[in-house]
Each structure stands twice: as C-alpha cells, then as structure tokens.
Amino acid sequence: MEEFFQQLTNGxxxxxxxxxxxxxxxxxxxxxxxxxxxxxxLFTYGAxxxxxxxTSLALTDRLGFAAxxxxxxxMVMGLVAVLGALLERAAxxxxxxxxxxxxxxxxxxxxxxxxxxxxLIYGARFQVYPDNILPAATLNIFGLYxxxxxxxxxxxxxxxxxxxxxxxxxxxxxxxxRAAAIDQDAARLMGIDVNRVIMLVFLVGPALGxxxxxxxxxxxxxxxxxxGWVYGMKAFTAAILxxxxxxxxxxxxxxxxxxxEALGAAYISLAWKDAIAxxxxxxxxxxxxxxxxxERVADKV
Amino acid sequence: xKPRPExxxxxxxxxxxxxxxxxxxxxxVDVLNSIGLYALxxxxxxxxxxxxxxxxxxxxxxxxxxxxxxxxxxxxYQIPILWTLPLSGAVAGAFALAVARPVxxxxxxxxxxxxxxxxxxxxxxxVNDVFGITGxxxxxxxxxxxxxxxxxxxxxxxxxxxxxGFVALSIFLFLRLKKSRFGRALNYLREDEVAAxxxxxxxxxxKLAAFGLGAAWAGMAGTLxxxxxxxxxxxxxxxxxxxxxxxxxxxxxxxxxxxxLLAAFLVVGxxxxxxxxxxxxxxxxxxxxxxxxxxxxxxxxxxRGRRFPWVASAGALKQ
Numbered sequence: 254m255e256e257f258f259q260q261l262t263n264g265x266x267x268x269x270x271x272x273x274x275x276x277x278x279x280x281x282x283x284x285x286x287x288x289x290x291x292x293x294x295l296f297t298y299g300a301x302x303x304x305x306x307x308t309s310l311a312l313t314d315r316l317g318f319a320a321x322x323x324x325x326x327x328m329v330m331g332l333v334a335v336l337g338a339l340l341e342r343a344a345x346x347x348x349x350x351x352x353x354x355x356x357x358x359x360x361x362x363x364x365x366x367x368x369x370x371x372x373l374i375y376g377a378r379f380q381v382y383p384d385n386i387l388p389a390a391t392l393n394i395f396g397l398y399x400x401x402x403x404x405x406x407x408x409x410x411x412x413x414x415x416x417x418x419x420x421x422x423x424x425x426x427x428x429x430x431r432a433a434a435i436d437q438d439a440a441r442l443m444g445i446d447v448n449r450v451i452m453l454v455f456l457v458g459p460a461l462g463x464x465x466x467x468x469x470x471x472x473x474x475x476x477x478x479x480x481g482w483v484y485g486m487k488a489f490t491a492a493i494l495x496x497x498x499x500x501x502x503x504x505x506x507x508x509x510x511x512x513x514e515a516l517g518a519a520y521i522s523l524a525w526k527d528a529i530a531x532x533x534x535x536x537x538x539x540x541x542x543x544x545x546x547x548e549r550v551a552d553k554v
Numbered sequence: 555x556k557p558r559p560e561x562x563x564x565x566x567x568x569x570x571x572x573x574x575x576x577x578x579x580x581x582x583v584d585v586l587n588s589i590g591l592y593a594l595x596x597x598x599x600x601x602x603x604x605x606x607x608x609x610x611x612x613x614x615x616x617x618x619x620x621x622x623x624x625x626x627x628x629x630x631y632q633i634p635i636l637w638t639l640p641l642s643g644a645v646a647g648a649f650a651l652a653v654a655r656p657v658x659x660x661x662x663x664x665x666x667x668x669x670x671x672x673x674x675x676x677x678x679x680x681v682n683d684v685f686g687i688t689g690x691x692x693x694x695x696x697x698x699x700x701x702x703x704x705x706x707x708x709x710x711x712x713x714x715x716x717x718x719g720f721v722a723l724s725i726f727l728f729l730r731l732k733k734s735r736f737g738r739a740l741n742y743l744r745e746d747e748v749a750a751x752x753x754x755x756x757x758x759x760x761k762l763a764a765f766g767l768g769a770a771w772a773g774m775a776g777t778l779x780x781x782x783x784x785x786x787x788x789x790x791x792x793x794x795x796x797x798x799x800x801x802x803x804x805x806x807x808x809x810x811x812x813x814x815l816l817a818a819f820l821v822v823g824x825x826x827x828x829x830x831x832x833x834x835x836x837x838x839x840x841x842x843x844x845x846x847x848x849x850x851x852x853x854x855x856x857x858r859g860r861r862f863p864w865v866a867s868a869g870a871l872k873q
Contacts, residue, residue, distance in 0.1 A: 287663075288663045288666075288667070343844070344844050347848045348847060348848060351847070351851065352851075353662065353663065354609065354662050354663070355847045355851045356847070357609070357662070357663050357666065358804055358843055358846075358847050359843065359844045359847040359848070361797070361800075361840075361843060362839070362840045362841065362842070362843025362844035362845075362846075362847070363840065363844055364840070365797065365836050365837070365839055365840030365843065366837060366840030366841050366843075366844065367840070368836070368840075369834070369836045369837035369840060370837060372833070373833060373834065373837065482793070486667075486670065486671075486674075489667065493667075524678075524681075524682045525678060525682060527674065527678055528674070528675050528678040528679070531671035531672075531674050531675050532671075532675065534667065534668070534671050535657070535668055535671050535672070535675075538657060538660060538664060538667075538668055539656045539657060542660065542664070
C-alpha cells in the first residue's frame with residue numbers, strides 16, 4: 254500500500270507537469286486549430302534557462318530557497334513567454350491563411366530548429382541541476398514520507414491551473430480568448446483584436462510550459478535537449494485524453510495520464526513506460542477521439 | 555519532334571548514374587548507396603504522403619519491420635537475404651494495414667500524431683526484445699551477404715547497382731501507378747476527400763491500399779538496408795529517421811518522383827559534403843522546413859498536373 258501511494262503521488266506530480274504543458278497545446282489548438290509541435294521544445298527551453306539562471310545568478314544563495322525559486326520561476330516564465338511569441342511571429346503568423354497542414358510542417362520544423370539550437374549551445378550531454386540548492390526534506394503526511402519537491406510541484410501546478418481557469422472564465426481578456434476560439438470572424442466583428450488574442454495565447458501557453466520545464470529540472474535533477482519531444486508527446490496525449498481545446502480537459506488528462514503512467518511503470522513494466530502513453534494516445538483516438546470532455550477530431554464523410 | 559526537356563534530363567541522369575561507380579572512390583559510392591536507400595524510402599513514403607496526402611510520420615516503423623523480418627529469417631533460418639524481399643514487404647504491408655485500419659479516417663494532423671506513436675511503440679518494442687527475437691538494444695548482427703546469380707555482393711559498387719537497380723524498378727512501377735486509375739484516385743483523395751467520396755471513390759479502401767503498398771515498399775528497402783549493413787539495431791529506426799523521410803518528400807514536392815530523388819540527394823548528400831557542419835544538419839532541416847512552408851510550400855520540383863492532349867486541342871478549337 255505504501256508503494257502504491259508513493260507511485261500515486263509521483264504520478265500526480267508528473268501529471269501536474271504534463272497538465273501544465275498540455276494547457277499550452279490545448280490553448281493554441283483551441284484558438285488556431287494548430288498542433289504546436291514546438292511547444293515541447295519551449296518546455297525544454299524553460300528547463301535550460303532555469304538551469305542557466307540558477308547557476309549564474311545564484312538566486313537561492315542570495316534570496317533563500319523560497320524567494321529564490323519564486324523569482325527564478327517568474328524569470329523563466331517571462332523569457333519562455335517571449336520566446337513563444339517570437340515563435341508565433343516567425344513560424345505561424347505567415348501561414349495563417351495557408352492550408353492547415355503547411356502550418357503543421359512549419360511547426361515540426363520549428364521544433365527541430367529549437368531543439369538543435371539548444372544542442373549547439375549546451376551540447377548533447379545531460380545537464381545536471383545543482384543538488385545542493387533544494388532542501389532534500391521529506392514531509393510526513395498521514396504516515397507517508399513524501400519528498401518536499403513532489404508536494405510543491407503538485408501544489409504549484411494545481412495553483413497555476415486554477416489561476417488560468419479563473420483567468421479564462423472570469424476576466425474580460427479570458428472571454429475574448431474564448432470568443433476567438435469559438436469563431437474568429439465573429440469575434441473580430443465584435444471588436445476583439447484576434448491577433449492580440451493569438452499573441453496572448455502564445456505568451457501564456459509557453460509560460461506555463463517553461464515553468465513545467467523548470468519543475469522537471471528541479472524534480473529529476475537532470476535535463477536533456479531532446480526531452481521536450483517525449484514530454485511534449487505525452488502532454489499532447491494528455492490534451493487529447495481530456496479533449497483538445499478544452500482547458501479543464503487538459504488538467505484532468507494530464508493528471509490522469511501521469512497516474513496511469515506511474516502505476517503502469519510500477520505494476521506492468523518499467524521498460525515499456527514510454528509506450529504506455531502512446532498506447533493511451535492511440536486507444537483514445539480510436540475509441541473516443543473527442544477525449545473525455547472535448548470537440549470532435551475525426552472527419553465525418 | 556524534339557524530345558521534352560524532362561526526358562532528356564532523366565536520360566542524362568540515368569547515364570551519369572550508370573557510370574558513376576567507375577569514377578568515384580568506395581566512400582563516395584557508399585554515400586550514393588545511402589542516397590539510393592533514402593530515395594527508395596522517400597518514394598514509398600511519397601505514395602502515402604505525396605500521392606494520397608496521408609500524413610505518415612511513422613514510416614521508420616515499416617522500414618524497421620522489413621529490415622527485422624529479413625534479418626530474423628536470414629540469421630535464424632539461413633534464408634538468403636534477397637529471397638526474403640517479398641516476405642519482408644508483405645510483413646511490413648500487413649502491419650501497416652493492421653495499424654492504419656482503425657485510424658486512417660482521422661484528420662491530417664491527428665494521423666500524424668498516431669503514426670508518430672506507432673513508430674515509437676515499434677522502436678520501444680524492438681529495444682525491449684519483443685518475443686525474444688529482435689536482439690534488444692544491440693539488434694541483430696551477422697546478416698548474410700546477398701547473392702545474385704551466384705555472385706556474392708560485397709563491395710560498395712556492387713551494392714550500388716543492386717540498390718539503384720531497385721530504385722529504377724521502383725520509379726518505373728510508381729510512374730505506372732501514378733498514371734493508373736489507382737493513382738488518379740489517390741490524387742483525387744488528396745485534393746478533396748469529400749468530392750472523391752461523392753464521385754464513388756471508396757476512400758477508406760484507397761487510403762488503406764496506399765498505406766499498405768507504401769509500407770511494403772519501405773519493408774523491402776529495409777531488407778536492402780539489412781543486407782548492406784549486415785547489422786541492424788533499433789537506433790537506425792528512430793523518430794528522426796521518419797522525420798528525415800518526411801522532409802525528403804515535402805522538400806522535393808509531394809507527389810513528385812523527380813522531386814523525391816532530388817531531395818534524397820540534397821538531404822543525404824549535402825551533410826556528407828559539409829562534414830564539418832554535421833552537427834548543424836538537423837538545425838538546417840528545421841529551418842528549411844519552416845522557410846519552405848512560407849515561401850515554397852509545393853516543394854522544389856512540384857508534381858505537375860496531368861495534361862491531356864484532348865483538352866489542349868479543345869482549347870485550340872475555341873480559338
């Protein structure tokens with residue numbers, strides 16, 4: 254039972270990370286109907302930028318653990334958000350009127366480009382987060398000994414998801430985003446600047462993805478320039494699982510996929526861990542392509 | 555009557571390729587062999603992605619199926635490697651049909667994601683030594699050299715003629731296919747699926763047929779790959795292999811056989827020329843994919859629409 258709860262909480266932490274990345278996919282898909290393949294790589298940029306800022310500015314030494322990590326997280330979010338907006342400008346805006354599949358190819362190209370830029374800057378080897386920064390404390394919750402970092406990741410990701418949900422549902426800008434997702438032309442007629450909405454989506458999504466990258470760096474301690482691809486695919490699976498274009502769906506899908514994967518790795522096979530997510534992806538697209546709470550994706554002829 | 559420029563170009567290319575091994579060293583011939591294999595794979599993917607417009611980014615999985623079938627039959631049952639060609643093609647094709655059947659109706663970008671997933675599952679299965687016959691991460695080694703009419707094929711220039719001979723045969727067959735009723739149906743499907751269905755084209759059947767045939771061809775290319783390398787391992791069939799193949803078809807011009815050949819030369823050949831920048835190869839690929847989609851989405855040598863003599867004469871009549 255102890256083992257089960259350890260895996261469950263680990264799955265929730267990883268699932269929270271998936272959910273944060275999945276939100277970026279789902280928001281972009283909701284507004285542009287485009288799978289932003291480069292989103293996983295923006296996540297990797299979050300991890301690398303986090304590492305560079307952490308080691309070069311020594312934030313945690315100067316400000317202490319809590320404030321240091323908070324400032325670091327804000328910086329990473331800001332930088333990755335700018336990167337996401339630049340990506341939209343360079344790779345997607347010129348293709349707004351093209352066939353959708355041209356944009357998909359461009360997105361793939363952007364993904365390969367971003368990934369290899371990182372490789373040329375940092376090298377192909379794993380980069381290691383310094384391990385003396387974080388207190389290696391464990392918390393005792395109802396007799397379960399949980400690493401502090403795991404609890405923090407779950408709390409932080411849930412907090413951010415709730416904040417995003419309220420932002421989308423309750424604010425005026427959020428309403429504009431929802432309107433643009435339903436019908437861009439009608440939204441434009443209502444005086445909504447759709448270009449700004451798209452830009453905003455490409456700021457918010459990558460910011461969340463970037464912070465997920467930082468979390469992975471802090472949680473696992475090592476990062477690699479190709480990791481965005483695997484995390485991106487899994488987060489995308491999570492987005493589909495919940496129903497793409499649907500924000501609560503991405504949250505549910507992410508947490509669910511994290512738990513499925515953690516339990517699958519523990520009780521079925523560790524070697525097949527990565528295949529589990531892909532099997533979930535294929536099964537969900539065959540059986541229920543709309544996801545648990547989402548729009549339909551198959552052509553109806 | 556003057557011969558058309560593309561016929562002249564094709565003739566010059568064939569003549570040049572036929573004598574190329576006489577003037578090149580073993581390394582250069584080996585690069586040409588790699589280009590030939592990629593051209594073959596590109597042609598097979600072109601049928602799926604170019605002609606039928608089905609976004610398949612798991613082509614390496616079918617390639618792997620063929621290569622592993624050939625390698626297993628050869629090393630376990632001592633079947634001569636070239637004899638395994640039909641069977642490895644059939645295994646890859648049957649696998650593609652089984653995989654594509656439930657997902658082929660998905661919209662373009664979802665099909666792309668599913669095929670990526672299939673490619674990854676196959677690779678993970680190979681690494682995990684599924685059924686205990688794939689040799690795990692080390693792969694399979696000691697694959698026998700191919701024999702043609704009693705001659706053992708060993709040297710690069712011998713492989714050159716084997717591989718490019720197969721490429722020539724494939725080009726001939728794919729050109730015939732393109733001109734056939736089947737090829738027209740695939741093109742119609744790519745341009746407008748609803749209209750195709752409305753005109754009585756069984757879209758599901760043609761999509762599956764394109765998948766099966768393209769995958770079978772990739773499987774046979776896999777056999778040639780196994781014969782050339784004598785050792786295969788899962789890392790030869792990674793996701794990036796699928797990306798490179800995808801790139802070859804998109805860069806050349808979807809549906810254009812000459813384009814696929816040109817792109818195979820560029821994508822495989824250029825990194826060999828610029829060895830010192832080998833690390834930046836994928837970076838350039840990514841950039842090219844983005845720039846191409848913005849400025850030349852139809853590819854370097856786009857497929858030209860079919861011209862019908864009677865349409866031209868009808869135009870003349872009007873004047």
